Amino acid sequence: MNPGATPPRVAVVVLNWNRTADTIECLASLARVTYPGAEIVVVDNGSRPSPREQVLAQFPSVTYLENPHNLGYAGGNNVGLRYALAHGHQYVCVLNNDTVVEPDFLRAAVAAAESDPRIAVVGVKVLAFRDPSKVWVAYGKLTYGHGLVQLVGFYADDSRFAVACDVDWVPGTALLLRRSALEQIGLFDEEFFAYHEDVDWCTAAREAGWRVVFAPSARILHKGHGTSGQGYVTPRQYLSGHNMVLFVRKHARWYQALRFLAAQLAALPLQYLTRRWRGEQAGVFLKIRGMLDALRGRPLPLEELGLR
Structure with missing residues (x-):
């Protein structure tokens, strides 16, 4: 940004689903950001009970939007993205609620984005909340291996x-998205519901000729709670399997799809044996079921998974 120039209008979208304490701590850190005039948008994804009064009592200046039920990471954040675009913001920062931001993170992210109009999205340096000397994740590589991607x-x-x-891609823990890129590429693909929607969007951006950039000077802390449960036998396994296949069908060339298939055939038996020894083999079956459902085009069993 040029000194003295009016800074671009930015909205920060924070999605909450049944983790109000985390959201409040995140909002407290956002209250200290140095970027001028950022609008903070809280999107509640159908939490029960509703935290509306609690959030607005402590942060009356935030914009509060409420979904009737859980729309997932993709659908829930899209509500905030639509609001931000409709209200003229030039950038939208999508931020996980289990994060605490450094005061200058937004200023650094916007400066990185403003350095080149071809940058569609800026990812930040995500540090571990319990040990900020460690990088939780910086960015990701698209490998088409057994996990589809590799986190760096x-x-x-x-x-x-x-x-x-x-x-290749930057994680949805914190993304600064350019308005013109969103208008060209679209919002998050809601078929993904949760997990890999960030990989999908970044891949679509690169396919359209945009840049995806990691900006290490923008820093946040991440607790890593997640909202789909702890442990291995959780809805995350189903969604991971489902969304990997969905991504491959959407983006992969034939040789990349073949590499992905070979990696699954090699990895799944080993995963089963390892998890069976731990009594967690049900998680492997959930993953396989998700893959098969994606191949067959079946709708996500959200109620069965406890996600709605």
Whole structure:
């Protein structure tokens, strides 16, 4: 940004689903950001009971939107994205509610985005909440291996994570999205519901000729609670399997799809044996079921998974 220029209008969308304490701590950190005039938009994804009064009592200046039921990460954040676009914001930061931001994170992210109009999205350096000397995740690589993607992080915050760079994708923990890119590419694909929608959007952006950039000077802390349960036998396994296949069908070339298939055939038996020893083999079956449902085009069993 040029000194003295009017800074771009930015909205920060924070999605909440039954984790109000985390959301309040996140909002408290956002109240200290140095970026001028950012609008904070809380989207509640059908929490029971509704935290509306509690949130607005402590943060009366936030914009509060409420969904009737859980729309997932993709659908819930899309509500906030639509609001931000309708109200003229030039950038929208999608931020997980289990994060605490550094005061200058938004200023640094916007500065990175403003350096090149071809940048569709900026990802930030995500540090571990309990040990901020460690990088939780910086960015991701698209491998078409057994996990489809590889996260880059989980190391000390050193020179490996000190330089801005173009990457395959940046995680949805915190994304700064450019308005014109959203208008061209569209919002998050709600078929993904949760998990891999960030990979999908970044891939679509790169396919359309946009840049996806990691900005290490923008920093946040991440607790990593998640909203689909802890442990291995959780809805996350179903959604992971389902959405990997959905992504491959949507984006992969034939040789990439073949690589993904070979990786699954090699990895799933080993995963079953490992998880069976731990009594967690049901998680592997959930993952396989998700894959098969995606191949067959079946709707997500959200009520059965406890997600609605």
